[in-house]
Amino acid sequence: MNDRDRYWQLLAYIRPQTRTIVQALLCTLVFTAMWPVLAWLAGEIAKPLAEGQVLAIAKMAGLGTLTFLVQKIAQYGQDTLMAKAALAIGFQLRTQVYAHLQRLSLSYFESAQSGDLAYRMTEDIDRISEVVNKIFHQFVPSLLQLIVVLGYMVYLNWQLTLATLVIAPVMAGLITWFGERIRTLSYRSQSRISNLSALLVEVFSGMRLVQAFAAEDYTLERFSREAERNRLARYRTEKLKAIQSPVVGFLEAIALLSLLLLGGWQVSQKNLTGSAFVSYLAAVIMLIDPISLLTSNYNEFKQGQASLDRVFELLAMQPTVIEKEGAVPLPPVTGKVEFHKVSFAYQPDQPVLKELSLLALPGEAIALVGHSGAGKTTLVNLLPRLYDPQAGQILIDGIDIRDVTLRSLRSQIGIVPQETILFSGTIAQNIAFGQTRADLEAIQAAAKIANAHQFIIQFPEGYQTWVGERGVNLSGGQRQRLAIARAVLLNPRILILDEATSALDSESEALVQEALERVMRNRTVFIIAHRLATVRRADRILVLEHGQVVESGTHAELLNQGGRYARFYAQQFQA
Structure with missing residues (x-):
């Protein structure tokens, strides 16, 4: 253009x-x-x-x-x-x-x-x-x-x-020529400073890892190299302007x-x-x-x-997940979820899910287990339409999720992720994230269900305690319980627990697990966990391999079958 x-x-x-x-x-x-x-x-x-x-x-x-x-x-x-x-x-x-x-x-x-x-x-x-x-x-x-x-x-x-x-025509011609050259050099210069900015964000957010690996010299060398490229790009622009x-x-x-x-x-x-x-x-x-x-x-x-x-x-970038024209709000759901012959791939020649089908009944807790890359996280990410499958249908209460508005769909699905994301703001604001009308009473009730109320009131500022960027002044268990409180406040009929206890110590895990069991009642729940001890009480366990369900049953049924789940379980508890 x-x-x-x-x-x-x-x-x-x-x-x-x-x-x-x-x-x-x-x-x-x-x-x-x-x-x-x-x-x-x-x-x-x-x-x-x-x-x-x-x-x-x-x-x-x-x-x-x-x-x-x-x-x-x-x-x-x-x-x-x-x-x-x-x-x-x-x-x-x-x-x-x-x-x-x-x-x-x-x-x-x-x-x-x-x-x-x-x-x-x-x-x-x-x-x-x-x-x-x-x-x-x-x-x-x-x-x-x-x-x-x-x-x-x-x-x-x-x-x-x-x-x-x-x-005058000579001057006009010179000004035009200089202007075109300056535009080209400015684009390069601005791209360089963007790269430098991206590097700074990356390093500052991972400073703990940088210091833990004594990688200061390594990151300094990367920064110096990018800063030098930016300097040269800026210098070329300024030199041309100086000649003009x-x-x-x-x-x-x-x-x-x-x-x-x-x-x-x-x-x-x-x-x-x-x-x-x-x-x-x-x-x-x-x-x-x-x-x-x-x-x-x-x-x-x-x-x-x-x-x-x-x-x-x-502004020219187009979303891959597009709300259908004439999409209607999803009415309050009971939580019946059906995947019907769903196929998905991030890259065309590398399928992650292959004609996968499953049915989750209202109030049922389904655990998804399997090796890394089996498609567990991808499967649950399709439910709130963070991605769209290339083939198949996903239905909630018999309604195709592509026929409803994204906001009405996502407002009825709660997610407790493995890595809890907190934002700069108060504890109350983080629990009520995305909800403009939540009052303190409702926030406190959600925190109590999530086993977070006790540690929150120990802070001098209580619920108005300021949470630093990414919640660095809170422990892993505290951050995770705030994430659970956030999901509780949303009061979703469908809940996704994606490795919600994998990075916690045993004491924090016990508190979080107790909170999760409280939250899971009367909800349709999808649980992803590598620790099989956390999925034993699920109503049904699905074992995924190469994007397909290869085993299905309760904990006891799968152990009796002596298949893949039984081998996973034996390996973990022998270890």
Whole structure:
């Protein structure tokens, strides 16, 4: 997509700010109209100045002061109104991108770098907002100033103006060439800084592992290598911009010197008066700033293009899990779940599930066991439509889950994952995550069921205790019990326990297991566990192998069969 198309896409965000932008442009017109007045005053003041007419000089100085005052008031209105519009556009774009990312499927986030996404959401959108601001705050006023002042110069002496403009196409060509090169280099530079940001997020989130493996030098070497790539990319951009400035400045100087020679000749030929030439020179001086700003704005326009490319790349991403048009809310369910000949693969030639079928009755606890890679987690991830199967059907209470809205489906399925994710905020906020209307009484009741209330009230701040990023100031067992409380507060009819006790010590596991048994009552539960001791009380145990159910039964039935489950069990308890 070319530059024009990208910026045309931005019009959808600019349109809601039309009123503010029009008000800003009215201020710009007043601001611009003052330039030829000031140029005229410069020529007019030359006459009484030469003749020593103090009263006339004072009068012209007063007019000049008034003109400057009107211009600066208009400039203030232009600057503040455009800043307001640009920030509103940035806010709207950032909010839409964030909302769009929320709709993307889990598979996208498994391959995307969080640091890169954060950079696009912050730095790239800020740059776009700055470009929009400068287009209306600097580019448009400078362009209008250029047109108005040039018009005044043509009025004074068109021959001199024509000679001055001979060099303009050369300057325009150079500015365009530099702008294209700067856009390309800016895209590379911004990609490098995104990679650097992603590396920082990765290292800081895994600092415990870095220190445990004494890998500080290793991560420092990776960081230095990425930082050096970023430095080189930035340096190439800055070097090109540094070359541009003296080249354009040199051409401006040649134009000015040529103007002095031609102007002097015009005065000597009586084609131009001395005061008119002073006015003409003042107008030329007024062209230096807008030409300089147009040059730098064009460069920033190109750098903004690189940011636009990166942001609109995100908006172009399409989710793989799409809510069906006309999807209806899933009514409150009893918890009957059926997988009918479901097949799924992350890669086309590597199937994870193969025509798998199973039926879970309301209130039944089903345990899924098997080797890593057998498809256990994939199976339960299909239920809330974190992924969609390539073939087969998944039904809840006889309703195909593809026919209902995602929100109504997921609100009736609770998940207690192996790795508990907590967010910066209070304990109460983490338990009530995703629920805006939960009161403290309901939060406390959920915490009691999850065996979390006792440790929470031991904190000085109780439920208002601040949880650090990822819950680092809580133990593994405490974090897991908060995750259970979160699921309890949701009050789902279907519950997924994905290795919920695998990373806990025996004391924490006992507390968590007791909480889980309380939570599982009267719910349809899918339990994934490598520790077979935690699944013995399940109503039914399914053994998965290569994406298919190879054994099914209660703990006792499977032991009596002497098959795969019996061998797993024997291996664990012999160990």
